[in-house]
Amino acid sequence: MASFTFTPETAQRVKIKVLRKYRELAKENLSFAPGNEDQLVDQLTHLLKRDVRYVEFTINKALADPDGNRL
Template sequence: MAAIRITPEEWEIVKTKFRRKYNHLSDEDLAFEPGKEDELVGRLANRVKRTRDYVLFTLKKGLADLEGNRL
């Protein structure tokens, strides 16, 4: 069971924020399929050299304020 659920619409917004913070990420790094959130978190954690928990926290923070500009 994934620790986070993201819709494709939510991901489009959060992806923009994540790319702004980590501008070295490629489209492949940020590729997302609904139901494969765990894969996304693992891939992002590896690419930004952070823990899975950090990436989860960051994604949840972005999801909590989709209207905001910050991550």
């Protein structure tokens, strides 16, 4: 189970931040909706070739300041 939850607004902001950091990802690779956080973690783990802890850390960092520009 993911250690975070999304609202529609925060989901969009996190998507933008992740796409900025990982330019090799295409927008269709990050198709997710609030409530499917585990699916996003699994998807990013596979696409980025990173472990679950790293992906969750990155997303939690983006959620810490959803209106900011930093990841």
